[in-house]
Amino acid sequence: MIFLSTKRILKFSWQHFWRNIWLSIVTMTIIVLTLFSLTTLVLVNAIADYAVNSVKDTIDVSLYFDNSIKEETVQALEKELEKIEEIKEITRVSPADALAEFKEVHKDDADIQAALAELDKNPLGGTLILTAFNMDQYPLIMEKIKELKADQLAEKIDYNDHQKLIERINGFSNKLRNFVLALSIIFIFIAVLTVLNTIRMGIYIHRTEIAIMRLVGASNWFIRLPFIVEGLLYAIFGCLIFWGAWALALYFSGDWINSFLTGINFDIRAYFNSNILNILGFEFIIIAVINMISAVLAMSKHLKV
Amino acid sequence: MIELRNVSKTYNNGTEAVKNITLHIKPGEFVSLVGRSGTGKTTLVKMLVAEERPTEGRIILGGWDITRIKTADIPMLRRQIGVVFQDYKLLPRKTVFENVAFALEVASYSKKHIQEAVPQILALVGLEPKANEFPDELSGGQQQRVSIARALAHRPKILIADEPTGNLDSVNTREIIDLLLKINNFKTTVMLVTHNRDVVNSLRKRVVALEDGKIAYDQERGRYIL
Secondary structure (H helix, E strand, O other): OHHHHHHHHHHHHHHHHHHOHHHHHHHHHHHHHHHHHHHHHHHHHHHHHHHHHHHHHOOOEEEEOOOOOOHHHHHHHHHHHHOOOOEEEEEEEOHHHHHHHHHHHOOOOHHHHHHHHHOOOOOOOOEEEEEEOOHHHHHHHHHHHHHOOHHHHOOEEEEOOOHHHHHHHHHHHHHHHHHHHHHHHHHHHHHHHHHHHHHHHHHHHOHHHHHHHHHOOOOHHHHHHHHHHHHHHHHHHHHHHHHHHHHHHHHHHHHHHHHHOHHHOOOHHHHHHHHHHHHHHHHHHHHHHHHHHHHHHHHHHHOOO | OEEEEEEEEEOOOOOEEEEEEEEEEOOOOEEEEEOOOOOOHHHHHHHHOOOOOOOEEEEEEOOEEOOOOOHHHHHHHHOOEEEEEOOOOOOOOOOHHHHHHHHHHOOOOOHHHHHHHHHHHHHHOOOHHHOOOOHHHOOHHHHHHHHHHHHOOOOOOEEEEEOOOOOOOHHHHHHHHHHHHHHHHOOOEEEEEEOOHHHHHHHOOEEEEEEOOEEEEEEOOOOOOO
16 A cells, blocks of 8 residues: 555656656756755865865975084984974985985086086985974974974974965865855755745646545645655756766866866866765755755645645 | 534634534435525535534534544545535546546555446446546536546545536436435435525425525425525
8 A cells, every 4th residue: 555655656746747847947957056056065165175285285394404414413313303292204315315306306407417526525414304293283393393402403494384375275265165155055045946936836737636636535645745756856857967967077077177276186086986975965965855845835835735 | 424513613704604503414315405605505515524624513424523633534534425516626637537546546546446446436427438538528417427436436425516516407417416316325325515496396305404504494305495
């Protein structure tokens, strides 16, 4: 009996959907626009996070030593620095490595290569590069470096905390996020109104059928459920259409979009591939809830059973 | 079968449609409910199918007190009362068979049951040959017979016919009344709501007349004399 009722409810829902196909198309178009807005919101969040993280990854403290400082002294300092618990990693670049790297970087510069050949010994000293677990720990690490008097030993300490850059990225991404969020809310509101209106029209179109259903003893849920399922059908088809279009857009223009994001190493295809279930689930739940709420609102006002 | 105890109905706008009506209709009885327009006949029908609730009094159908019936129980009540109206209320895009089957489909009857039951009901109302025709291919009398067939789909104990001959000529009117009498012969309680004087007078059955929301008279083998 439940199977039969379910089958007939689905049949009636499909009839509502199909017999008013133009209204259904308009409704699904609004859902697609809402999904576009929501996906953009997800994307803006992701890109902002990537941008901030990529800046964070470049933060470090570099201690440059004069070539007069013996390597053993640098190694001893490295051991002291290893005791600082805020430091995640220490990379030591020996004078030889530094020279090799310098030569590699300037391999096409004949003057520099000639000048280096003239020198008897390596003009470069060693370098210690420190990275913290957390960007907030750098000021503390700087204090501890001073306590160890490493600042006196090093010829130069290079520390750029990029705090202003991060603040600027956060500021910009927050503004963009708020704009897209506002846009999403507007689209959600329009989607609610559209679905509500479509279902209201459906109730009006099927008023004779509904009256007869009531007359012959159809249960309240048997009358109401087709309209809720109809709302779900709009959600399912709207999502499928949008996701199909989005997948095509990514397939054909993913490289082009990525070309704008090379600085932060963001690959839009890889991002969607690894987060696809979360994004689709989040979007479907939002759209399905919107549609069901709209259906219930339309019925509560226009469908007396 | 149908029992109304001191039933009154006052609408929100203050209109008193039914005033303190007490009525008892026995199982298998044929009763004509008569009266001019606006005397409370339709309100009474609406209360019997729980479309309206009485302001005062009690309504009992087959021992079931439906005065304060729960919304969830209304469909069950409506499957026990067949109702036909003046305007037939048929679905124009469904055939005769489908219109009758619709009543069973929405009540979750199996396809097998529907395939067996609908031809039997159509045979009862004399419309078996018209099973695959659409309502607009039928005469008014035939359409009303489809409506009666649909009302009988759940094999109700009570059939309420609210002005079933209002849109019909005298020949079709006679056919519909004969069909109602035939249904009544199968022990179904029939309540005919009408203001057709000739029909009521020819029936020689019980007549309950309403006037100004009250029972003006209640006669066995009565006549329409208002």
